[in-house]
Amino acid sequence: MTDFAHTAILGAGTIGASWAALFLASGRSVTVYDPAASSDIAVRTYIDQAWHTMSDLGLTARGNPDRIAFVNTARDAVEGAGFVQENVPERLPIKHATFAEIEPALASDAIVASSASGLTLGQMQTGWDNPGRFILGHPFNPPHLIPLVEVMGNDQTDPDVVPAAEAFYEDIGKVTIRVKKEFPGHVANRLQAAVWREAIHLVQSGVASVGDVDKAMAAGPGLRWAVMGPTTLFGLGAGSGGLAAFCDHFSDTFNGWWEDLGTPELTPETSQMLVDGLADATNGTSVEQLAAERDAKIVRLQIALAHSGKGA
Ligand SMILES: NC(=O)c1ccc[n+]([C@@H]2O[C@H](COP(=O)([O-])OP(=O)(O)OC[C@H]3O[C@@H](n4cnc5c(N)ncnc54)[C@H](O)[C@@H]3O)[C@@H](O)[C@H]2O)c1
Numbered sequence: 158m159t160d161f162a163h164t165a166i167l168g169a170g171t172i173g174a175s176w177a178a179l180f181l182a183s184g185r186s187v188t189v190y191d192p193a194a195s196s197d198i199a200v201r202t203y204i205d206q207a208w209h210t211m212s213d214l215g216l217t218a219r220g221n222p223d224r225i226a227f228v229n230t231a232r233d234a235v236e237g238a239g240f241v242q243e244n245v246p247e248r249l250p251i252k253h254a255t256f257a258e259i260e261p262a263l264a265s266d267a268i269v270a271s272s273a274s275g276l277t278l279g280q281m282q283t284g285w286d287n288p289g290r291f292i293l294g295h296p297f298n299p300p301h302l303i304p305l306v307e308v309m310g311n312d313q314t315d316p317d318v319v320p321a322a323e324a325f326y327e328d329i330g331k332v333t334i335r336v337k338k339e340f341p342g343h344v345a346n347r348l349q350a351a352v353w354r355e356a357i358h359l360v361q362s363g364v365a366s367v368g369d370v371d372k373a374m375a376a377g378p379g380l381r382w383a384v385m386g387p388t389t390l391f392g393l394g395a396g397s398g399g400l401a402a403f404c405d406h407f408s409d410t411f412n413g414w415w416e417d418l419g420t421p422e423l424t425p426e427t428s429q430m431l432v433d434g435l436a437d438a439t440n441g442t443s444v445e446q447l448a449a450e451r452d453a454k455i456v457r458l459q460i461a462l463a464h465s466g467k468g469a
Contacts, residue, residue, distance in 0.1 A: 161185065161325050165238035167231050167255055172272050173244035174200045175299040177225065178207035180242075182301070183329035184219030188226045190234035197227040207301045213456050215463065216301075216330050231255050232262045240325055241269040242294065249276060253284030260286060268322050270294030270308075274346065277339045278309055289315040292322055293336065295343055300331075302455060307343045309336035357427060358419025360434060367434025383458060 162185060166177045169191040177200060180187045189200060204222050211217050228234050235241050241259070245251050252271065263269065269291045271281055282288040292310045297303040306326045310319040323333045336343050342350060356370045365373065381390050392400035395407075421427055439447065 161239040161328075163188070163238050165190070165234045165241040167191075167234060167241065167243045167259070168245035169196055169200045170244065170246075172296060172298060172300060173242070174203040175207065175301045176242045176244065176272070176296065178204045178211065178222075179216070179301040179329055180240075181222050181224055182208070182211045182217045182220035184221070185240075185329075186224040186226075188228055188234045188236075188238065190228055190231045200225070200227075207299075210452065210456055211301055214302075214330070214459055231258050235259045235262050235267065235269075237264065239264065239267055240322075241267060242272060243269060244272045247273060247275055249280055249284075252276065252281050256281070256284040256291070263290075266290075268292065268318055268325075270322055272296055272300075274343075275341065277341070278311055279339055282311075282313055288313050290318050292318055293343075294322060294326065295336075296331075297345060302452065304330065304332040304459075305345060306331045306333050307336050307345060308333050309339075309343070311339070354421060355418055357421045357423075357431065360430065361421055361427070362419065366438065367431060368438025371438065384462070 164180045164185045164187050166173045166180070166187055166189045169177060169189050170193075173189070173191065177187050177189055181204065189197070191200070193199075204225070208217060208222055211220075241263070243252070243255060245255050252273065256269070259269070267290060271278075271291070271293055272295060273281060273293065274295060278293045281293075282291065285291055292308060292314060295307040295309075297305045300306075308319055308323055308326070319335065323335070326333050334344060340347070352374070356374070359365055359370050360367050378387075388400065391403050391407075395402035395405075398405075
């Protein structure tokens, strides 16, 4: 298997800086390329802050935050790297230019994973002469805190590459799923989009306020979904008969609700309705305060899940 002791990060903004922190925490060395002025300072500052969080999660025992280097080209960054995580802006010409630049410099057994959220693997593969060792490794923001990575290869991918990438991600504390088919938004973002669509529909229909819809999610299904997925949970919803009994009992109910779900659009009016509703619900709490509360609670939740044998 490829030696992943040395890694590279291409593009070190929101996602790349967080991946860099996690790769370092796992004991890997990291070389970073980002053309932005002073990106080295920004990345080091980000890593300093992320290190405390990762320590609380028990992710830093093998790591050293100083094993990071910054270089002036993408090509230099991938020299000698076993695993390359690409996080350049979500624009196909930039992705293609990056792949064309690095391909001649890659080790023959290196794996390159793209963090792309919206572009498909197929679109990005056209930037390669040989895309056999190039895959999708889509994280959830921020990668050093949220375990999920969606991994995808296809018929152009060498057969050993997806399993090797999954093993790497799991070694650094991630939870992986395999995406088997190109679908815009992959899996987790589509699930979020489906739930948010109905949340907006409920507010637009006057059923509940923005604050109460959010409360209903966080205090109800959201708490259960941090532990198990919806199908597993519904399999526990009809006693010892399991999922078959649940489907039998509730098929009419769900089919009726599905018929009735809304299809709102994010127009300027909808957006203003949500902004006003959120302002009422959060009562002057700043975005920074809410983000800090979210991150602290996610860390505590993950520690609790780890102690019960689940999660990171
Ligand atoms: N932000 C998210 O929530 C999120 C979540 C999952 C995946 N992603 C994906 O991660 C990728 C990066 O997104 P982001 O949110 O970190 O964007 P970002 O704008 O925060 O960071 C992009 C970085 O790339 C740098 N850059 C610009 N041109 C470059 C080049 N030619 N080579 C190397 N670096 C270059 C920029 O200076 C910047 O620091 C995108 O494909 C995005 O879809 C984002």
